[in-house]
Amino acid sequence: MNPTTTTSEQLDSHHDIKDDLTNLDIGDHEQAEKEIIYSSLESNSTDINYNNFQLDSADKNHLKCYARDIIDYAATEIEIKHNGVIMLTPHFRQFPSDLVTLVVSHCPEQQDLCALSLVSKQFYAIANPLLWCAPKIQDSVALDKFLYSVATFQSPMGFIIRKMDFSSPYWDDVRFYLLIPHLRHLEELNINDGIFNVNSSFRHLPRHCPNLTSVELDCSGISSATYTELGQHCHHLCQLTLTFVPYLSSNSLKFLLNCPLQKLTFIFEYSYDHEECEDMMRGLRRFTLLTHLVMDNMNGLHGRLVIEQNSETHPPWPRLSLFHIDSGDNISDSDLIPFVDSHPHLTELRFRDASMITDNSLFAIASALPYLTSLYLHRNPNISENGILKLIDKCRQLTSLTLDHCICIAWKVIQLNHEALESYRKGGISIIHH
Structure with a gap:
């Protein structure tokens, strides 16, 4: 063995170090006394206690017994120093890193990740950042421990956090103020379920979290200054969900x-003010990057304002692929047909209380939207089985069709999945049963 090199660097994975141990000669050879020192650089979670273990060079048999024990571990490093000291460092057996990553990826629940992080240092190194990536706070005690850890850990764990869910009654302005300076890399934020007690502190969050891409916000008590702050600081924001929001x-x-907003969801506080809705729609038509628009709990009289054509911005959302609205009472064929004709990229449509549209709208959808995959219609007394079957024939990409109390077809809800639709297209039995 070359006394100037590290044996582990010379041996490949097929080499048996027993051969070297058999031929190892540790006689005096008129040199100063040698010693073997165990280096505990790795985890010491083993039944064999080697810490601070020393042998003088005369005890050859003891050395060989010791060496036979450690060869049970993979990648054991044997290093002979220039002064005759032999350094033996066992690297305890590890799983392939890609296997550990795969195991961890199949355990999305926080409790499972906690358990995996205790298996070994290798699992801890992979599972622990995932725990910090999207922490879930279950009670006030856990919240206080979490805040203490964020503030005191030598490694800035807050910088790992990418997603935070504040849907918990234990948050308040003080705790929120303590946390937000540590959320520099936060990307997804959810403040929901009626959390009213962070309203004054929330307006300071956007300047601390400029990398936000998705925000879901309960707007009860949130001031208009919040939207100003989001627009000034969060230039990566592409998804925004506002619940209990008044007409803006x-x-x-x-x-x-x-913000490069692509997905907008509004769940409104019910309002009767027609002029406020008109003003809001003037502002919404300027968001030309939108691909998803969901508007729930609108006044039934105001749904028409959302889809009516405007000569200044026609079409208002040229990239729109998903459109949901639950106030279709006043939407007629003359409103819906121009809308679908001018938005050919629509793949998902959902209309509640769409009581005025007829088969003519279905024929227009079938002709204008060849990539439609999902359609939901609610409380319509006009559309017929003929219109539905023509829609299915024309829209070959359609995989989901729901008719909710469309009484000319059926009183109950009809839900047709991909298999049922394909069966009809191939000449199967009728898919609509009165």
Whole structure:
């Protein structure tokens, strides 16, 4: 053995170190006394206690017994120093890193990740960042421990956090203020389920979290200054969900134009003010990057304002692929047909209380939207089985069709999945049973 090199660097994975141990000569050879020192650089979770283990060079048999024990571990490093000291460092057996990563990826629940992080240092190194990536706070005690850890860990664990869910009654302005300076790399934020006690502190969050891409926000008590802050600081924001939100003025919305918003969801506080809705729609039509637009709990009289054509911005959302609205009472064929004709990329449509549209709208959808995959219609007394079957024939990509109390077809809900639709296209039995 070359006394100037590290044996582990010379041996490949097929080499048996027993051969070297058999031929190992540790006689005096008129040199100073040699010693073997065990280096515990790896985890010491083993039944064999080697810590601070020393042998003088005369005890050859003891050395060989010791060496036979450690060869049960993979990648044991045997290093002979220039002064005759032999350094033996066992690297305890590890799983392939890609296997550990695969195991961890199949355990999305926080409790499972916690258990995996305790298996070994190798599992801890992979599972622990995932725990910090999207922490879930279950009670006030856990919350206080979490805040303490974020503030005191030598390694800035807050910088690992990418997703935070504040849907818990234990958050308040003080705790929120303590946390937000540590969320520099936060990407997804959810404040929901009626959390009213972080309203004053939330307006400071956007400047601390400029990398936000998705925000879901309960707007009860949130001031219009919040939208200004989001627009000024969060220039990567592409998904925004606002619940319990009043009709927003066009002035409030204009600050959000600085964000590349693609997905907008509004769940409104019910309002009767027609002029406020008109003003909001003037602002919304300027978000030309939208691909998803969901508008729930609108006044039934205001749904028509959403899809009516405007000569200044025609079409208002040229990239729109998903459109949901639950206030279709006043939407007629003359409103819906121009809308679908001008938005050919639509793949998912959902209309509640769509009581005025007829088969003519279905024929227009079948002709204008060849890539439609999902259609939901609710409480319509006009559409017929003929219109539905023509739609199925024309829209070959359609994989989901729901008719909810469309009484000319059936009183109950009809849900047709991909298999049922394909069966009909191939000449199967009728898919609509009165």
